[in-house]
Each structure stands twice: as C-alpha cells, then as structure tokens.
Amino acid sequence: MSLGHSAALVAVMAAVTILLRFLPFLIFRADRPIPAYVVYLGHVLPPAIIGMLVIYCLKDTAVTAAPYGLPELVAALSVVALQVWKRNSLLSILSGTVIYMLLVQLVF
Amino acid sequence: MVKAAFFRSVPVMAGYIVLGIGFGILLRDAGYGVAWAFAMSLLIYAGSMQFVGVSLLAGGASLLTAALTTVMVNARHLFYSISMIERYQNAKYKPYLIFALTDETYSILSDGKAPEGADPDRYRMLVSLFDHCWWVTGSVLGSVLGSVIPFSTRGIEFSMTALFLASFTEQWLTTRNHIPALTGLLSTLVCLLLFGPDRFLIPAMLLITLILTLLRGRMHPRKEAVQ
Structure with a gap:
C-alpha cells in the first residue's frame, strides 16, 4: 500500500477523533438540555461497540482448520476469567497476551 | 502543582506505557516504524482506535471505512465531551483539554476535583499532558524495542483482542x-x-x-x- 494512502488513513483517523471530541462543544450549550436520543445512544452504544470490536479482533480466526481457534479460545477465556476474578484490566490484558503468545509459539 | 498533576497521572502511566508498547510493536510488525508510532499517538491519541488503526493500515482500508470505523469506535468520546461542556466552557487551554480527553484522562478528571489552591484549568491541562506523554512514550518505546527484543513477538496481536475482551467483561460486570x-x-x-x-x-x-x-x-x- 502506498505511503500516501497510509498517511491519509492516519489523517482521517486523527481528524474524525478530534471532530468527535469537539462536536458536543460546538452544538450543545451548557444551559440547554441534550436531546433524549443522543443521551440514549450515549448509554447503549459504547457496550455494543465493544462487543463489535471483540468480534472484529477475532475475525480472521480459522475455526475450520487446525488448531480450530483453540489458542484464541483458551486465551480469551483466561482474559474473561481473570477480569471477573481480579477486576484489573491491565493484568488481564497482559496475562491473556502472554498466554496466547506461548500457545501459538510453543504449543500449537 | 506540577507534582500533584504528575502523581494524579501515575495510575494512567502504567497502563499507557504498557499498552503503548503493545501498540508500537504491533505497528512495527505491520511495517510501520517509529515515526508512524509517534505521529499516530501524538495526533490520534485514542488507544482502542489506534489498535484498530493498525489493521486498517495493514489491510489497506478505504478512507470511508477508516472514517466510519473511527466514528463508531470513538463515538463514546462524544459523551465524555458532553459531560464536560459545563466545566470546560470557559476554561483556559480549552482546545487542548478537549483534544486530550481520552477514556483514562476522562476517568481521572471527571470527578472535577483539583488540589487545594491550584488553578483547576492548569491542573487539568497538566494531567492531560502527562497522560499524553505516557502514551506517546509507550508507543515509541514499543516501536524501538520491537526491533531489538530477543524473543519472537508472534501472537502479540492478541493484546488488542485482550484489551476489548477485558473492557467487555468489565462493563458486563458493572x-x-x-x-x-x-x-x-x-x-x-x-x-x-x-x-x-x-x-x-x-x-x-x-x-x-x-x-x-x-x-x-x-x-x-x-x-x-x-x-
């Protein structure tokens, strides 16, 4: 892929992120109520998007050929279990990643 | 006050440096070196989006896909900003405070507290700036370390999955x-x-x-x- 396109992708990601952070300051005022639909989306969209991103991350997992997505499954379950147990995101992320790396490099 | 802001940012420091390193390594593995890590962390400054951004870059996504993906992944920032409208309305450093409003910075500034006697705007600007520095530092470190560490980094891409799975689980529990x-x-x-x-x-x-x-x-x- 061309350098120019990569730079354009980074620019788009930066510009859209900046726009999202500034937009509320441009359209809403402190003394007027925020539209109910916007408040509703603010409540329901974030958890849905995290769910979407979990699937997005696993999109290229090959479940029909060996090792049938087993490293992903084991590592994912350990992240969830650790998070439920310790409630420490950094610990869950680090441990899950190390487990996955060990699995794909040494076991499967 | 610089000291107070520094200590306020310490909990974020660990996370940003570690995740930043993960991002830097991933980005390097995708073929984008330290200048890219620095530029992305400085200008985009949104952790989840940058992880997704690595795969957008690697897959040669279209600009439209990149724009829409950014909207979805970062839509939650609209709501951080909404909740800060009042507080930041007449703040000094307002553009930077808004630009640097990441999940973590929001989570430590949203309680609205500032140390006694400190200028709240300056304090918030400094906390935001420290956090920003940790993120950029971690990314650059990861990119540099990624090329010299003696063991294989194969499988490190799972850090992105783990990041989202941990947030998914955490929000499920709460x-x-x-x-x-x-x-x-x-x-x-x-x-x-x-x-x-x-x-x-x-x-x-x-x-x-x-x-x-x-x-x-x-x-x-x-x-x-x-x-």
Missing part, C-alpha cells in the same frame, strides 16, 4: 442491562458470516445502530449514564 452488549456481539457476528471478514464492519455498525434505535423505548436507560 451494568445490569446486557442487551446493548449482546446486540453488538451478535449483530457483528451475523454480519461477519454474511459479508465476510473484509466487508462486514460497516454493515455491522449500521445494524447495531438500527437495532438499538428500534429498541429505544423498550429499554430504560438509567439517567445517571451521562452526567
């Missing part, structure tokens, strides 16, 4: 209504099966927004969500 989370998970899965791994993202975003819009009225979002 909310009672799991319909939004399940909507996101299942709609995306259906779209992945229907459209394939290269073109399911935009349909999934549309489907999620549609379903959640249709479900509005059936759900009773708690009012304290945006405050």
Whole structure:
C-alpha cells in the first residue's frame, strides 16, 4: 500500500477523533438540555461497540482448520476469567497476551 | 502543582506505557516504524482506535471505512465531551483539554476535583499532558524495542483482542442491562458470516445502530449514564 494512502488513513483517523471530541462543544450549550436520543445512544452504544470490536479482533480466526481457534479460545477465556476474578484490566490484558503468545509459539 | 498533576497521572502511566508498547510493536510488525508510532499517538491519541488503526493500515482500508470505523469506535468520546461542556466552557487551554480527553484522562478528571489552591484549568491541562506523554512514550518505546527484543513477538496481536475482551467483561460486570452488549456481539457476528471478514464492519455498525434505535423505548436507560 502506498505511503500516501497510509498517511491519509492516519489523517482521517486523527481528524474524525478530534471532530468527535469537539462536536458536543460546538452544538450543545451548557444551559440547554441534550436531546433524549443522543443521551440514549450515549448509554447503549459504547457496550455494543465493544462487543463489535471483540468480534472484529477475532475475525480472521480459522475455526475450520487446525488448531480450530483453540489458542484464541483458551486465551480469551483466561482474559474473561481473570477480569471477573481480579477486576484489573491491565493484568488481564497482559496475562491473556502472554498466554496466547506461548500457545501459538510453543504449543500449537 | 506540577507534582500533584504528575502523581494524579501515575495510575494512567502504567497502563499507557504498557499498552503503548503493545501498540508500537504491533505497528512495527505491520511495517510501520517509529515515526508512524509517534505521529499516530501524538495526533490520534485514542488507544482502542489506534489498535484498530493498525489493521486498517495493514489491510489497506478505504478512507470511508477508516472514517466510519473511527466514528463508531470513538463515538463514546462524544459523551465524555458532553459531560464536560459545563466545566470546560470557559476554561483556559480549552482546545487542548478537549483534544486530550481520552477514556483514562476522562476517568481521572471527571470527578472535577483539583488540589487545594491550584488553578483547576492548569491542573487539568497538566494531567492531560502527562497522560499524553505516557502514551506517546509507550508507543515509541514499543516501536524501538520491537526491533531489538530477543524473543519472537508472534501472537502479540492478541493484546488488542485482550484489551476489548477485558473492557467487555468489565462493563458486563458493572451494568445490569446486557442487551446493548449482546446486540453488538451478535449483530457483528451475523454480519461477519454474511459479508465476510473484509466487508462486514460497516454493515455491522449500521445494524447495531438500527437495532438499538428500534429498541429505544423498550429499554430504560438509567439517567445517571451521562452526567
């Protein structure tokens, strides 16, 4: 892929992120109520998007050929279990990643 | 005051440096070196989006896909900003405070507290700036270390999956209504099966927004969500 396109992708990601952070300051005022639909989306969209991103991350997992997505499954379950147990995101992320790396490099 | 802001940013420092290193290594593995890590962390400054950005770059995504993906992944920032409208309305350093409003910075500044006698605007600017520095430092470190560490980094891409799985689990544990989370998970899965791994993202975003819009009225979002 061309350098120019990569730079354009980074620019788009930066510009859209900046726009999202500034937009509320441009359209809403402190003394007027925020539209109910916007408040509703603010409540329901974030958890849905995290769910979407979990699937997005696993999109290229090959479940029909060996090792049938087993490293992903084991590592994912350990992240969830650790998070439920310790409630420490950094610990869950680090441990899950190390487990996955060990699995794909040494076991499967 | 610089000291107070520094100590306030320490909990974020560990996370940002570690995740930043992960991002830097991933980006290097995708063929983009230290200048890219520095530029992305300085200018985009949104952790989750940058991880997704690595795969957008590696897959040569279209600009439209990149823009829409950024909107979806970062939509939550709209709501951080909404909740800060009042506080930042006449603040000094306002543009930078808004630019640097990441999840973590929001989480440590949203309580509105500043040390006694300190200028709150300057204090918030400094906390934001420290956090920004940690993130850039971690990314650059990762990019540099990625080329010299003696062991194989194969599999490190799972850090992105782990990041989202941990937030998914955490929000599942802290909310009672799991319909939004399940909507996101299942709609995306259906779209992945229907459209394939290269073109399911935009349909999934549309489907999620549609379903959640249709479900509005059936759900009773708690009012304290945006405050």
